[in-house]
Amino acid sequence: NAGVTQTPKFQVLKTGQSMTLQCAQDMNHEYMSWYRQDPGMGLRLIHYSVGAGITDQGEVPNGYNVSRSTTEDFPLRLLSAAPSQTSVYFCASSYGHVGTSGVNEQFFGPGTRLTVL
Amino acid sequence: GEDVEQSLFLSVREGDSSVINCTYTDSSSTYLYWYKQEPGAGLQLLTYIFSNMDMKQDQRLTVLLNKKDKHLSLRIADTQTGDSAIYFCAEKGQGGKLIFGQGTELSVKP
Numbered sequence: 001n002a003g004v005t006q007t008p009k010f011q012v013l014k015t016g017q018s019m020t021l022q023c024a025q026d027m028n029h030e031y032m033s034w035y036r037q038d039p040g041m042g043l044r045l046i047h048y049s050v051g052a053g054i055t056d057q058g059e060v061p062n063g064y065n066v067s068r069s070t071t072e073d074f075p076l077r078l079l080s081a082a083p084s085q086t087s088v089y090f091c092a093s094s095y096g097h098v099g100t101s102g103v104n105e106q107f108f109g110p111g112t113r114l115t116v117l
Numbered sequence: 118g119e120d121v122e123q124s125l126f127l128s129v130r131e132g133d134s135s136v137i138n139c140t141y142t143d144s145s146s147t148y149l150y151w152y153k154q155e156p157g158a159g160l161q162l163l164t165y166i167f168s169n170m171d172m173k174q175d176q177r178l179t180v181l182l183n184k185k186d187k188h189l190s191l192r193i194a195d196t197q198t199g200d201s202a203i204y205f206c207a208e209k210g211q212g213g214k215l216i217f218g219q220g221t222e223l224s225v226k227p
Contacts, residue, residue: 004159035217040125042205042217043160058214090159103148106215108159 001026006091006109013081013116021076021112023091029107031094032074033058034066036087037111043090049074081116088113123206123218130226135193137221139206144187146208151180151191154203154220163204164191193223201225 007022025032033048035058045058049068063085065077074093078085092106120142129135141149147168152160166173166180166189173180179192193200203220210216 040219042121042219044217045214048214092159103165105162105165106160108161110157110159 003027004091004093004107004109006089006112008112009110010113011115013078013114015082015116017081019078019081021078021089021091021114023074023076023109024072025074025091025093025107026072027093027095027107028071029093029095030071031096031104032068033092033106034064034074034076035090035092036060036085037090038087046076046089078114083116086114086116121206121208121216121218123204123221125219126222126224128224128226129196131196131198133196135191135196135200135223135225137191137193137204137206137223139189139191139218141187141189141206141208141216143208143210143216144184146210148209149180149182149189150207150215151178152205152207152217154205156202160205196223196225198225198227 004025030051034046035043037043044060046064047066049055052068052071055066089112091109094104094106096104122140150165151163153163154160164178166182177194181190203222205220206218207215
């Protein structure tokens with residue numbers, strides 16, 4: 001299994017540009033999520049999905065869109081990039097919803113480092 | 118609201134014990150987690166503890182949970198240079214979302 005894969009690894013955008021960060025998992029996990037990591041702030045949840053066709057907002061959803069047309073893929077779209085979106089983005093997946101019983105270990109991708117000029 | 122707090126940095130000498138501390142606010146959390154992030158990589162689950170436990174030991178790792186004070190700690194015995202990483206404490210918050218702390222960067226000096 002490749003686990004959770006993310007592309008690209010690095011990206012530089014100009015303010016106002018749009019782009020899509022790709023995320024895929026081959027573990028047949030129902031739950032997928034996107035986080036951003038900023039220095040001194042830990043990980044903050046952007047959007048998540050409990051299954052194909054279902055998405056919901058996390059803590060910091062503004063400026064981002066997601067869709068979940070298949071179990072495997074969960075792309076994150078930046079509609080009009082802003083310097084405040086400079087961050088490292090992580091995609092994660094788990095077998096069950098984090099809120100269900102059990103440990104529900106989250107598996108993380110390697111991250112995408114995004115710079116917005 | 119929900120909050121998880123950690124100190125940002127810890128420096129130890131190789132062979133010493135490291136203790137990373139965390140405080141959390143949601144007393145209804147069923148699981149508390151420690152994730153490890155190595156340089157340039159994503160997070161990996163290191164260990165976890167169920168809320169009805171006070172302690173969990175796994176080889177060089179010891180997790181202590183004080184529910185009264187809402188305090189969680191991770192002790193790494195005989196710390197090695199390969200243990201240098203960022204360690205995140207996390208709890209299951211309201212609605213089942215994972216709430217992460219800021220991360221503690223552990224630096225191990227030879």
